[in-house]
Amino acid sequence: HIFTILAVSKKSALLSVRSRKFKTLKEKIEDWENVTKVNLSYQELGGQFQTRMLSSTLKKLIRCESLYLVDNRLSDMSNYTFPCLQELNVALNIITSFTHLPVCPSFAY
Numbered sequence: 001h002i003f004t005i006l007a008v009s010k011k012s013a014l015l016s017v018r019s020r021k022f023k024t025l026k027e028k029i030e031d032w033e034n035v036t037k038v039n040l041s042y043q044e045l046g047g048q049f050q051t052r053m054l055s056s057t058l059k060k061l062i063r064c065e066s067l068y069l070v071d072n073r074l075s076d077m078s079n080y081t082f083p084c085l086q087e088l089n090v091a092l093n094i095i096t097s098f099t100h101l102p103v104c105p106s107f108a109y
Helices: 002-029 048-058
Strands: 037-039 066-068 087-089
Touching: none
Parallel strands: 037 066, 066 087
Antiparallel strands: none
């Protein structure tokens, strides 16, 4: 039994190391906090699963200056704030009111 426990421990340790390396790689690849231009157009992001993933991603776009979300079946973005956003394209979505647009303090009118 000791050997079995030892084998499981080594396997768990190996998985833990792999998991940390993957997480580090994922953080480097998905550096949403530092991107300035994002194009997520034509991705059908209005579905239930996609909406959760999109919400998580959009909340990280704190330095984004240009955001393109064309034709994604989006209806309300009012709970997002993009402090640096200067360009937003949400054409071909189902946003029916200006009040459903995100807060963008850097917009020049």
